[in-house]
Each structure stands twice: as C-alpha cells, then as structure tokens.
Amino acid sequence: TANSERYRPAFHHTPLYGWMNDPNGMVYKDGVWHLYYQYNPYGSKWQNLSWGHSSSSDLVNWKHHPTAIRPNGLGYVFSGSSVIDKDNTAGFGNNTIVSLYTSAGTNQMQSLAWSTDNGETFNIYPGNPIITLESEARDPNMFYNKYTGEWNLLLAHALEHEMLIFTSPDLKEWTLKSAFGKGLGSQEGVWECPDLFELKVRGSDEKKWMLICSINPGGPFGGSATQYFIGDFDGTTFTPDKDMEGNVPTKWMDYGKDHYATVSWSNAPANRRIAIGWMSNWQYAAEVPTRQFRSANTLPRDIELFKAEDGQVYAASAPSPEVAKLRDKVFIKTGRTSVTKKPRTFDLPAANDGICEIQMDIAAKKAGKVTLTLKNDTGDNVVMQYDVAANTVSFDRRNSGITDFSQDFPAVTTAPAFSSGNKIGLRIFIDRSSIEMFEKSGKFAMTNLVFPNKPYNSITVCTDKGRAQIENLVIYTLKGTK
Ligand code: FRU
Numbered sequence: 001t002a003n004s005e006r007y008r009p010a011f012h013h014t015p016l017y018g019w020m021n022d023p024n025g026m027v028y029k030d031g032v033w034h035l036y037y038q039y040n041p042y043g044s045k046w047q048n049l050s051w052g053h054s055s056s057s058d059l060v061n062w063k064h065h066p067t068a069i070r071p072n073g074l075g076y077v078f079s080g081s082s083v084i085d086k087d088n089t090a091g092f093g094n095n096t097i098v099s100l101y102t103s104a105g106t107n108q109m110q111s112l113a114w115s116t117d118n119g120e121t122f123n124i125y126p127g128n129p130i131i132t133l134e135s136e137a138r139d140p141n142m143f144y145n146k147y148t149g150e151w152n153l154l155l156a157h158a159l160e161h162e163m164l165i166f167t168s169p170d171l172k173e174w175t176l177k178s179a180f181g182k183g184l185g186s187q188e189g190v191w192e193c194p195d196l197f198e199l200k201v202r203g204s205d206e207k208k209w210m211l212i213c214s215i216n217p218g219g220p221f222g223g224s225a226t227q228y229f230i231g232d233f234d235g236t237t238f239t240p241d242k243d244m245e246g247n248v249p250t251k252w253m254d255y256g257k258d259h260y261a262t263v264s265w266s267n268a269p270a271n272r273r274i275a276i277g278w279m280s281n282w283q284y285a286a287e288v289p290t291r292q293f294r295s296a297n298t299l300p301r302d303i304e305l306f307k308a309e310d311g312q313v314y315a316a317s318a319p320s321p322e323v324a325k326l327r328d329k330v331f332i333k334t335g336r337t338s339v340t341k342k343p344r345t346f347d348l349p350a351a352n353d354g355i356c357e358i359q360m361d362i363a364a365k366k367a368g369k370v371t372l373t374l375k376n377d378t379g380d381n382v383v384m385q386y387d388v389a390a391n392t393v394s395f396d397r398r399n400s401g402i403t404d405f406s407q408d409f410p411a412v413t414t415a416p417a418f419s420s421g422n423k424i425g426l427r428i429f430i431d432r433s434s435i436e437m438f439e440k441s442g443k444f445a446m447t448n449l450v451f452p453n454k455p456y457n458s459i460t461v462c463t464d465k466g467r468a469q470i471e472n473l474v475i476y477t478l479k480g481t482k
Helices: 321-326
Strands: 018-029 032-040 050-056 063-069 076-085 096-104 108-115 138-145 150-157 162-168 175-180 190-200 207-216 225-233 238-240 260-264 274-278 301-307 313-319 327-333 337-339 344-347 356-363 369-375 381-387 392-396 412-416 423-430 434-439 445-449 458-463 468-478
Touching: 018 050, 018 096, 018 260, 018 274, 032 063, 032 076, 032 274, 050 076, 076 108, 076 190, 096 138, 108 138, 138 190, 150 190, 162 190, 175 238, 190 225, 190 260, 190 301, 207 238, 207 260, 207 301, 225 260, 225 313, 313 423, 313 434, 321 327, 327 344, 337 458, 381 423, 392 434, 392 445, 412 445, 458 468
Parallel strands: 018 076, 076 138
Antiparallel strands: 018 032, 032 050, 050 063, 076 096, 096 108, 138 150, 150 162, 162 175, 190 207, 207 225, 225 238, 260 274, 274 301, 301 313, 327 468, 337 468, 344 458, 356 423, 356 468, 369 381, 369 458, 381 392, 392 412, 423 434, 434 445
16 A cells, blocks of 8 residues: 555665565676675565575666565575686676575575576575585575686574684585684674675785675664674685684674675676675564565675774775766755754655755864754654764664554664764665665664654754854755666
C-alpha cells in the first residue's frame, strides 16, 4: 500500500519486491557493476535464500534482473563472491564470471557456479560442493593474488570466530593454509562475510591489507556490525597491525546500527575499492515497518586507508564520486553563518519526501558542542551532535518516528570524529528511511535507519555555549533513481 511504501528508498538500491540481506558476488565487467544479493523472491522475510541480481552502469541507477541463482539440491544459496577468470584457470572459458557461494542445507558447504552470459544466468558446477568442513563455514570471498599468482579465498568459520584462508590454482581445488582471528576483535557473535584486499595509505607509498569481518551480535551499539583489521598478507597468512600497547585494535567500518555484511566489488577499474553494505541489523531487520520489500543497501563507498594521529591505519569510507550525479538543485547555500545557543533553522526540501544531501563545515570556536536537529511537524526528531572535547559525532534516533517495532531500535550511536582541532566537515544523505552521515573525507561513516511519521522538513543548528561558525552549508535536492 502507499502507506507502507513511503519508506521505500528513492536513491538506494533495494529489491522491487521481497526480502534482501547481504550484498553478494559483486563484480565489475565491461562497464557494468553487477550486484547480487541474498534474496527471497516470494516474500519479505528471510526464506528461500537465492541470489537476486541488479546491475548498474553508474553505481546509482539500478536495473533489476531475474533471480540469478536459486536454491538447489544442496540447499539455500547463501552469501559469496565472484571473480572474472581472465586466463581461464577454471576451464569454463576466458573472462567467465566464476562465483562461489555457500550451500546451506543440513550443513554449510561451498559451491561453485559460473556464467558465460555476463552474469545473467549461472551454471551450477556438477562437482559441488567443492569445500566441505565439519563445522559451520560460509560466505566464501576470493580474489586473484598478483604477488603469488594464485587464487586466495577467505571463509568465515562462523562459530570459531576466525577466518580460514585457502589458496587454489583453478578456483575448484582449495587448500587450507591458515586461520586468522582467534581471540581477536569482537568475539561475542558469529563471524561472517569476509573480504581482503590491498590498498595504499593516503598521502604515502605505503601499502596495507584490509580484512573485513562482519560480526553478529557484538556491534558497538548492539547487534550486527562490520569490523576490520589492517595488516600484512603474504598469500597464506594475515598478520594484523598492533597498537602502541601491543594489542590488535578492533576497528569499525561504520558507526551506525545499520551497516552489515559489507564487501567490495571485484575487478573494479582504476584501482578503486568500492564497497556496499546491507543497511539493516539482524536485531530487527524482519520487523521494520515496510511490507512489500525489506531492506536496502548503503550508498556505494570508495574505501581508502589513512593514518590517524594515533599512528594507526584506518579505513575511510566516503560516498563514491558517482553519488554526486544524484544532485538536482541547490536548495540552500549559505556563506559563513554564526550560530549560538539560540537555534537557527533551515528548511529542508519538501519535494520527493525531502530526500536531500546536506553538507557543512563546522568550526566550533568556543562552543563545546554543536547540535544539528532534524524535525518534522509531528514532533519526530533526530539529534546529531559534534562534541569537541570528546572528539565524537553522535546520532540519536530515540525520537525519530516509529521506533516501537523493536526494543533494540531506539539508540544513540557515536563515532570518533577524527578531528585534529575543533572543526569538522559533514555530508549527510537523507532518503525516506535512512540517514547516512560521513566525515567529508570518509574518516567515519554512520548509517542509521529512521521511520519518521512524516518527512523531516527542517534542520536546526545550535551550540551549548558560545558562537560557532557554519561554513558552506549546502543543501541539495536529489533525483530519485526509480
Ligand atoms: C550474514 C549471513 C551470512 C549468510 C547469509 C544468509 O548476514 O548470515 O553469513 O551467508 O547471511 O542469508
């Protein structure tokens, strides 16, 4: 009905109908970004797990394709990854898309499928399963290792809280080489959805490997979240960096409650590493107040590494540059604007249910806290606060609208601001039922769902004391993509 569709995102990827969880098997081929995903084509709860399929030529406009891989004799089709087999190592032909996924039947096994029609349809390998272990292992993520000339594969050894690392010459025969993670990071929940890749550290020639590991529960604000480790990888073993005390720090790719199962595109051009995450949380994903569909993916994010003041390397996640294509008109643009304890209010666009991008640079000056509040005329609000002394940015959705479908939904989430003074630049994307906030160079990302009774139609800015300056406030109206 119109009522339950009011939360359908206008510019985020979402299935037209049915349930979605993790993004799967993302691969770039011949100018097309393929996005597969955990999908129930028959209803909006977690069942009949298949690989749904969408594609895009620009990462923001998505075409929907028929379900790519359906449950088969070995069970449901769980998460996995795809590569382009340029040199035909697997024998299905040059440049074939080869995918690995988890067959989840009575136990979890890894299966192979390949596509010779650019990802539209898949052949299921008759020799499946290709990896069988005694304990729960899932979400195979593979890549070609140019240093060793072999394929690498990470498999989440879910209940053991570790990632298994394999090698293969041909994508079919895999040899277990090592396990990473026992006793490290968050150990409360299952380990899921690995990814591993090498990136340059911004502003230097140093290269580091980033290992992504989703965990559920055990996230910093409850339930699901995506942690990562920075370190070195020699083709068989991942060695994590340590902090000054000699410990392996736990780092988070996003500091909201709704960012999970994040993995990256294989074969992206120009050395880009682009990731997308499932914008929900297993605590309440099946209960959110949408009906015909459930869940959307985050905006695509370009992942880069940066060195912070503590000497540690962290991942930056900024919206991919293609996201700027969504901008329609400049709705508000101010020069330098002072704010004090007395709130200043700016309208938000009414068109298209208020979908918009807000950018601003805040110079806190003598203020200790600068507060941004989104409001509508039904009394709903979202409170975002930059706290200079704590060097954090927080997001309070306790009064954001419909929150009572789960006791775990009302929450305040907090991110390190990574600011080296009393200034911060923010980018905020509002899309009907989600808010993504970024430090403008991606030093933190924070993704939270919201279900306002009516679209937020204003943003107020104030300080706790003293005068702060807002520089370059720009509010853009955005084009919907469907
Ligand atoms: C993560 C996950 C994966 C699994 C899939 C099943 O959200 O639990 O580990 O493959 O979802 O839908």
